[in-house]
Amino acid sequence: MLPPSNRPRSASNASNDEVEEANKSPVLDGNPILLAKPHDELWYKDGNIVLATDVHLYKLHKGILANCSTVFRDMFDSLREEGDESGDSAPAVCSASCSEKWENVPLVKMVGDRDDDVYHFLMFFYKRSFFRAHQPSTRTFAVFSSLVTMGAKYDVGEIRSELVEFLVDFFPTTLDAFDKEKSSEIFSDTREGQAFWLLRAAKQFLNEPTLLPSLYYACASQPLWTIFSLSHLLDRHDVEIIIVGREKMLRYSHRVATALFHPYADGHLRCSSDCLNAKASILQAYPDSNSDSSWHPPFPLEIAIDGALAVNPDTSTNVCYSCNMNYRSSIKAIREMLWRDLPYIFQLGSWEELLN
Numbered sequence: 287m288l289p290p291s292n293r294p295r296s297a298s299n300a301s302n303d304e305v306e307e308a309n310k311s312p313v314l315d316g317n318p319i320l321l322a323k324p325h326d327e328l329w330y331k332d333g334n335i336v337l338a339t340d341v342h343l344y345k346l347h348k349g350i351l352a353n354c355s356t357v358f359r360d361m362f363d364s365l366r367e368e369g370d371e372s373g374d375s376a377p378a379v380c381s382a383s384c385s386e387k388w389e390n391v392p393l394v395k396m397v398g399d400r401d402d403d404v405y406h407f408l409m410f411f412y413k414r415s416f417f418r419a420h421q422p423s424t425r426t427f428a429v430f431s432s433l434v435t436m437g438a439k440y441d442v443g444e445i446r447s448e449l450v451e452f453l454v455d456f457f458p459t460t461l462d463a464f465d466k467e468k469s470s471e472i473f474s475d476t477r478e479g480q481a482f483w484l485l486r487a488a489k490q491f492l493n494e495p496t497l498l499p500s501l502y503y504a505c506a507s508q509p510l511w512t513i514f515s516l517s518h519l520l521d522r523h524d525v526e527i528i529i530v531g532r533e534k535m536l537r538y539s540h541r542v543a544t545a546l547f548h549p550y551a552d553g554h555l556r557c558s559s560d561c562l563n564a565k566a567s568i569l570q571a572y573p574d575s576n577s578d579s580s581w582h583p584p585f586p587l588e589i590a591i592d593g594a595l596a597v598n599p600d601t602s603t604n605v606c607y608s609c610n611m612n613y614r615s616s617i618k619a620i621r622e623m624l625w626r627d628l629p630y631i632f633q634l635g636s637w638e639e640l641l642n
């Protein structure tokens with residue numbers, strides 16, 4: 287719906303009284319509130335509350351906002367207690383952040399909130415398809431970040447549930463689900479180190495422990511310089527968990543390498559010298575094989591099903607069939623072991639404890 291066309295008016299078509307009235311308009315953070323424009327989209331003629339940022343005014347419905355947020359509900363209750371909300375008489379008495387009126391409709395200043403955050407937050411409630419789990423349309427990091435900020439500040443359970451449902455696809459509790467989604471983009475505007483922002487959101491707002499093992503893993507599998515450069519987003523304890531967990535995960539990476547020489551059940555001695563030489567050559571190259579230039583072999587959850595054999599396909603053709611099959615099953619077992627241990631690695635107990 288469009289905002290009323292008569293507001294704000296210029297001096298050329300408004301009476302002297304109206305100009306005087308406009309000049310007495312409320313002030314938002316030192317600026318006349320008239321500088322904030324009614325929003326093109328979120329302005330409902332039948333709205334009974336105006337939310338104001340330093341950029342926009344949003345004319346909305348108290349019932350809808352109070353229903354989604356206990357903070358709004360308390361705010362509107364205090365408006366009702368402290369002033370006349372009918373809009374027919376004097377302005378409501380100032381409470382914490384509500385003191386003004388816009389065309390006789392109570393106006394609430396969104397103190398300390400960015401206009402973008404307020405817009406994304408309101409769209410979540412007024413446009414049902416705006417940001418929903420399993421729905422790729424508006425899944426941007428910017429919107430997610432706004433919803434976390436506003437959802438936490440205004441205590442909105444519906445946002446919390448939706449964001450958890452959205453993230454469980456990408457930070458699941460089973461290895462199969464992890465493998466299925468690990469190369470999917472979470473947001474259309476991927477942000478470097480976004481795992482750290484997501485972990486912070488999970489710790490501060492989402493309150494869903496089953497997300498944590500794979501979120502910690504996503505942070506711990508980053509290069510060390512990324513971990514240090516984003517460590518300010520987390521508290522010290524979480525950074526310690528990530529670095530210690532990363533150290534523990536390296537043991538599993540070494541197992542991927544040494545598994546090349548695991549004897550198989552019916553004895554290992556029948557291998558040809560070509561096979562032994564190929565495996566030795568692959569083992570030698572493996573520590574330097576990480577494509578992202580990290581100074582360690584790849585973490586097992588990131589590797590191909592043939593592990594170190596993928597490092598040098600030409601040499602790998604000399605590895606005999608029995609060794610190849612034996613190695614692949616070792617890789618599978620190591621990956622499953624790492625997944626099983628993931629909560630322990632990050633000091634979260636067991637999967638069973640997290641899921642109960």
Ligand SMILES: [Zn+2]
Nearest residue numbers: 557561606609
């Ligand atoms: Zn062999």
